[in-house]
Amino acid sequence: MVRMKNISKVYRAHMIETHALRDFAIHVKEGEFVTVTGPSGSGKTSFLSIAGLLEESSSGEYLLDGVNVGQLSDKERSHLRNEKLGFIFQGFNLIPDLTVFENVDVPLRYRGFSRAERKERIDHVLAQVGLTARKAHFPSELSGGQQQRVAIARALAGSPRLLLADEPTGNLDTQMARTVMELLEKINQAGTTILMVTHDPELALRSQRNVHIVDGQVSDLVRRHSSLVAG
């Protein structure tokens, strides 16, 4: 699903170069639930941004679902993002002026679905996250956990192949975090590949595979399940 080779990402600001990723390589298979961990500034979010086509890498090769994204135009990348990817952010990033229904509607509008299909999909995903009753509410009228569930519904509405989550439970209390996590696991079991950045070792433990990034490189690709349990 995600295959990266020799990826590097350099930020230039005020004559200073920062290497967020260097010679980065990873292969995420279809249907995997991969957590990404690492210290602050290690390059986790840069990796997720590049994987999610939100940023371009400085060099290297990236195949998303077999498509080499390096040569794509803005329009093609946007289209690919819309069709294959779903995003869940730490800060939820719902559009405050739109209702729950309208927020979930946003990616479907860009896809060009008919009105009937959009409605069907929105109703379906809102039922999936248990927020059917809230569809006319504005984000400010919801709790943090509910907002994140709306964001998940929005990410799922377009039936993405790959879900990218950046600390999705970072702003939530334990109880809410657990609900969100269970929801993600259910989604994964239904066949969607998930890449999730997290600080929480417990969450990392629950995934099938954990990728640890240090200084812009993958430091360890082994399953840390057993060692962490032992430690």
Place this chain on the structure above:
Amino acid sequence: MFFYYFKIGLHNLRRNPVLTALMVLTLAVGIAASISTLTILRMMSQDPIPQKSERLLVPIIDNSDPSKYIPADRTGSHLLNYRDSVNFLDRHWATNRTAIYTIRRGLQFHPIGNNAATELITVDGIATTNSYFAMFDVPFAFGAAWSAEDEKNHAKVAVINSQTASKLVGSQSPVGKVIQLGSDEYRIVGVVGKWNPVPRYTNVLLNDDEFAGEDQIYIPFQTAIANRIDPFAGFFDCSGAVPAAGFDGWLSTNCTWIQFWFEVESTQKIAQLKSQINEYTAQEQQYGRFQRRAENKLLNVMQWLDYLELVDSSYKISTGLSFAFLALCTVNTIGLLLAKFSSRSTEVGVRRALGASKLDIFSQFLIETLVIGLAGGLLGVVLSYSALWIISQQTKQFMVVAQMDVKMLLIAFVFSVLASVLAGLFPIWRACQITPAIQLKSQ
């Protein structure tokens, strides 16, 4: 997608009401200033008779004293003297021709069966030929122009305007009624209907009322001359000798006081008419006239209005200034749009992440800007109407020219939308440059 963006645009007008109100108001004030001045300028300089303005011609010939010539002075006069007018009328050049001079008479009306006359009113008008009404497409409410027979017989007949008619007989037809004009009795043969060319171009009217004035009475030129009716003061051009005393002085003088018009069948006939006039002035030179040998000219209606300088250059300057003001408003709107859009960079980031291309973002913000432009145009039209109403209350002249038509209304909307799009280009471009990743990380 258009209606989706349009809905979002409408929705977002309410999102930041103060900023939105400021933008709409800024655009509206700029539109109102430019549209109201442009309306007045346009009405003042419009073609009053577009269907034949190129075929109606005023002769400009120069029969003034060569010794009185001041260098750089305009040569020629737009008026003719009596001799040339009669000669031009008699020669039957072109399709049609008319001579006009201004008169002012006292008018009284004697209703039949009632010996008491109405009170004496003063009427301003013209002595002209019956061809006048056909040449300038003058409509009649009642009756018609006098006949060629009337002209030949120097019949005492008159055409009056609707306003004067209603003063005399209300809404009835006054045709056939007799009025006392000066010391003579005239029979009314026609009433001019609604005829309101702006500007008034057929002759220079009294009181400088080129935009609102109206002739109240029309009598046959030949009758006026036969009855020795003096031209009303002010409208003559003397370079040299003062006319001899009395009406015969007017007929023999070289001073010019008669407005003359030709109507040609087509613009191809203008050259022929010009050579006929050239031949005429060359002949007259034998009698010691036209000694300046200035070029004879024929001005069509628009050239004639230009010649009269009806549109004060200050109107042009104020129109220019009002457009500069609109430009200033547009620049101001750029700042306000920047503020409005930059507060929504998160939304842009999210939309980009969810699959919006730069073009999608561009379209969305452009349509939002158009919504603001339309709202500004709507308020601008309301303000323009108010401004024009206030202006029209100042003078009778402004009452006529401060009128907005459908075309100006559309122009107002087009200007407003253009101004908003122009103001929006930079802020929209900036919004499109937002890279989703950076924006979302800062959350």
